[in-house]
Amino acid sequence: MELLQLRYFQKVARLQHMTRAAQELHIAQPALSQSIARLEEDLGVPLFHRQGRQIRLNSYGQAFLAKVDIALHALEEGRREIHDMNGTERGHLHIATTTLARFSEMIRAYMEEHPEINLRISQVSTEEAIPLIEAGEIDFCYTTPPIDKPGIGSVPLLREEIFIAVPPHHRLASHTLINLSEIADEPFIGMKEGTRLRGMMDQFFSSRGMKPNIVCEVDEPAALRSFVGAGLGIALLSACKREEASPLVLLPINDPNCRRTIQLAWLEKRYQSQAARSFREYVTHYFAKDAKS
Known part of the structure; x- marks a missing residue:
């Protein structure tokens, strides 16, 4: 053998x-x-x-x-x-990510400080990420929703608010807060089934015994914002897209508490190189500092 x-x-x-x-x-x-x-x-x-x-x-x-x-x-x-131990492994990292929310900015800042690191990045779904972690094929996974499984360690990096996006002249545009119960019958522009944002939408509505009135499904956030701007419906939008949302109005949701958690996950039994330990410390500090600013 x-x-x-x-x-x-x-x-x-x-x-x-x-x-x-x-x-x-x-x-x-x-x-x-x-x-x-x-x-x-x-x-x-x-x-x-x-x-x-x-x-x-x-x-x-x-x-x-x-x-x-x-x-x-x-x-x-x-x-x-x-x-x-002999210094040949310190410059290699393999990171998987299930979301690009705030990821690109963080990675760019990390690489500016650590140009010696040979970084490999793979974009995966949550379903793909778990076996990769368990098989020890990646050092870390930057993920939402959080992974909660025995043997997988994690640290929450940030909790991001989810808003309702409406056109500027929508009847709700002047509201400062909104409850999902107020918009149960509103036409919704939704991401396609299987996407993270669609999963969150379904979960939020289900928690209040409702189903969103989806009139259009899209496969990318830019299309979602475009259809909302055209007045075809309203939509859920994450805080990371806030700067790209103009001229849409983003309304905070009062009930339920609509937030998503982004975490860094890793296999607990996997040996972490000096580069991996340094990366974890950097990412944790990066988002902690960002939360205070």
């Missing part, structure tokens, strides 16, 4: 697709298939159910994958710690 076989098996097991695994591993599919076959021969049991070109882990494969994940993770942690 070779280390490379275990890495190949892990990739095939995660993707459940031999061709895609071969492409990501940059090897020929026949060579990958032979490697998996030799591993199964060594173990004395098949690890996959095979039906034509489709494969999926069987009970043996699931049990073996759990141990392979632990073993490869431990080896990677050892490699990182040794490299950190």
Whole structure:
């Protein structure tokens, strides 16, 4: 049994697709298939159910994958710690983000202070972020909504207010506060289902036993603001888009308390290099200082 076989098996097991695994591993599919076959021969049991070109882990494969994940993770942690000790790991960070809210400004400020850091950034969904964290494939995830799972550490960075955006001449434009119950029948411009802002909208309304009257769905905030400005409806808008909202009027929501939390999350058992520890301290301080200003 070779280390490379275990890495190949892990990739095939995660993707459940031999061709895609071969492409990501940059090897020929026949060579990958032979490697998996030799591993199964060594173990004395098949690890996959095979039906034509489709494969999926069987009970043996699931049990073996759990141990392979632990073993490869431990080896990677050892490699990182040794490299950190001799100084070769200090300049590398992989950050995933589920939102760009306030992220670009923070990263730009960080890179200006730490130009020696080799930074890799991946934009992912929350559903994609959790397995990446648990597999130890990223150092941190900048995320909203917060991730609350055993083994995943986190620190809240900021709580951001969510507003109701209305056109300047809307009947509600002169209000200083608004309750969702007052706008239950208003036509809403909403983000498409599956987006974070749409999820928040549905959650806020559901908490008061209501459903938003959505007349138009869009896939980007710029379109949402455009349709609101055209008078087609009103919408939820986060505080980070406040400067881009003009000439729309943003109304604070009194009930319910409509806010979202952005956090920095990481795998607690993952070894953190000097660069990772420094980054976490920087980001925490950055948003704490910003909250006081």
